[in-house]
Amino acid sequence: MPKILAVANQKGGVGKTTTSVNLAASLGATKRRVLLVDLDAQGNATMGVGVDKGELEFSGCDVLLGDATVAQARIACPEYKLDVLPANDDMTAADVGLKGSGGQLTLKKALATVADDYDFILIDCPPSLSMLTVNALAASSGVLIPMQCEYYALEGISALVSTIQQIRGSINPGLQIEGILRTMYDPRNNLARQVSEELIAHFGDKVFRTIVPRNVRLAEAPSYGQPVIAYDPRSTGAIAYLALAGEMLGRKPVK
Amino acid sequence: MPKILAVANQKGGVGKTTTSVNLAASLGATKRRVLLVDLDAQGNATMGVGVDKGELEFSGCDVLLGDATVAQARIACPEYKLDVLPANDDMTAADVGLKGSGGQLTLKKALATVADDYDFILIDCPPSLSMLTVNALAASSGVLIPMQCEYYALEGISALVSTIQQIRGSINPGLQIEGILRTMYDPRNNLARQVSEELIAHFGDKVFRTIVPRNVRLAEAPSYGQPVIAYDPRSTGAIAYLALAGEMLGRKPVK
Numbered sequence A, B: 001m002p003k004i005l006a007v008a009n010q011k012g013g014v015g016k017t018t019t020s021v022n023l024a025a026s027l028g029a030t031k032r033r034v035l036l037v038d039l040d041a042q043g044n045a046t047m048g049v050g051v052d053k054g055e056l057e058f059s060g061c062d063v064l065l066g067d068a069t070v071a072q073a074r075i076a077c078p079e080y081k082l083d084v085l086p087a088n089d090d091m092t093a094a095d096v097g098l099k100g101s102g103g104q105l106t107l108k109k110a111l112a113t114v115a116d117d118y119d120f121i122l123i124d125c126p127p128s129l130s131m132l133t134v135n136a137l138a139a140s141s142g143v144l145i146p147m148q149c150e151y152y153a154l155e156g157i158s159a160l161v162s163t164i165q166q167i168r169g170s171i172n173p174g175l176q177i178e179g180i181l182r183t184m185y186d187p188r189n190n191l192a193r194q195v196s197e198e199l200i201a202h203f204g205d206k207v208f209r210t211i212v213p214r215n216v217r218l219a220e221a222p223s224y225g226q227p228v229i230a231y232d233p234r235s236t237g238a239i240a241y242l243a244l245a246g247e248m249l250g251r252k253p254v255k
């Protein structure tokens, strides 16, 4: 069984896509078999690995609406050692289409058809607690929460935690918080240090030791359609995401 | 008739809330009568002006579902010279509830009941092109687009522009782009300069001359529940938003 992780936070711009793309590529570099699932109509994760979202034959939306299988829609990115289940604007239609009963388990069922092909599946979520994010939480064993160390992001985490608890109490009893990842971290910034201390006080070991610093190479890499370990492997951003992959692999599997 | 502006961009974390709160307070400082509408379930704009979203008697969701009027739900913030129509988690229910036919004009009708009380109404939108954002675009005469000068934000602007065109072609023929505001701008960053040049090439005069720099005081102010002109009036962030208010007031009214 692959480890399936939802990379989620309804606060916008906290580094969900950057984390999904770069952690996927870093895990791929450690010879794990990885599927990156783009569940956001913005299609940022798709573009971030060099796939043109305007030229898709099938997308994740087709899979969620039952018009294609994951095997048909996924695209191999051998240069980055991962496959991607791409997204485009159509994904908005999937959000509406899934509202019916039982729609919450659609992604989980679809990913089960390719479970034997992967060691990790990472799901990049949109910035909302919509039906798409619920699908991702229902399909996952863990939630990775990227978190900018600023007030609005900290303020929103309780809503996310209570959504996770609701999903655990209903459709996915095994759902855990895999970890909280501090992103775009600037140690010279008092606010960031204060928020970071609050996170550790509240969440303890659930806060990853790895911290991703603010590093412009992470913002530049997507304009070349490359994960940062391909774009600039010696950058602090690349090193941080490789360290995160190492930290995740080094953890004892949660029984 | 007040000038009603939707502050919108489906890309997350580009400074929609920071712009809504601080432009509203800056316009208030010029003795204009201002209503700040929080249309995001995160309730960030509500907290940003010091109103506890956990203690609301009525919220914007009640207004949209017809359970309260704007006059009942709005809260005066005299120290910041503005009123706020607050939001909390319930707003997610409004997004679902408005899906029915004719739901797109609900906010427009609600704001018309208080039109005589204000010179400006600013609507802080959530990071999605959902029914709530459609309501804001249907109710507004202009769209203010905060924009981080980075690849994913630039990449997403075409989807927003086409949504604006669709709304203009159907339910709101008068809808214009009020302007594109460059936020969190770091002039030392090549990527920011390149994206900024592309914006000016594409949008010309629609790009505000005022640029909001990255300034930590803007990120600190919300943790005190204050707009930045109250928290640190001499900061570069405060000066930028006062300049933006001036630039907007100085423009000839679009006939």
Ligand SMILES: Nc1ncnc2c1ncn2[C@@H]1O[C@H](COP(=O)(O)OP(=O)(O)OP(=O)(O)O)[C@@H](O)[C@H]1O
Pocket (backbone or CB within 6 Å): A011, A012, A013, A014, A015, A016, A017, A018, A019, A040, A044, A125, A126, A127, A183, A184, A185, A212, A213, A214, A215, A216, A217, A218, A219, A220, A222, A237, B010, B011, B012, B013, B127, B150, B151, B152, B153
């Ligand atoms: N550590 C970092 N250093 C510098 N820039 C970063 C870093 N992480 C992300 N960025 C940039 O910040 C912006 C926001 O990141 P990203 O798009 O990954 O966030 P997101 O949570 O996926 O946003 P959304 O809510 O829109 O999905 C992007 O332009 C990205 O390139």
Ligand SMILES: Nc1ncnc2c1ncn2[C@@H]1O[C@H](COP(=O)(O)OP(=O)(O)OP(=O)(O)O)[C@@H](O)[C@H]1O
Pocket (backbone or CB within 6 Å): A010, A011, A012, A013, A127, A150, A151, A152, A153, B011, B012, B013, B014, B015, B016, B017, B018, B019, B040, B044, B125, B126, B127, B183, B184, B185, B212, B213, B214, B215, B216, B217, B218, B219, B220, B222, B237
């Ligand atoms: N010019 C700036 N300088 C420094 N920090 C800023 C600036 N503008 C916004 N911020 C901070 O960046 C983060 C994102 O800004 P904000 O929350 O206003 O964006 P948003 O577009 O409203 O996000 P969302 O998509 O979640 O609604 C916040 O923590 C905010 O305090």
Ligand SMILES: [Mg+2]
Pocket (backbone or CB within 6 Å): A016, A017, A018, A040, A044, A124, A125, A126
């Ligand atoms: Mg994203």
Ligand SMILES: [Mg+2]
Pocket (backbone or CB within 6 Å): B016, B017, B018, B040, B044, B124, B125, B126
């Ligand atoms: Mg916001």
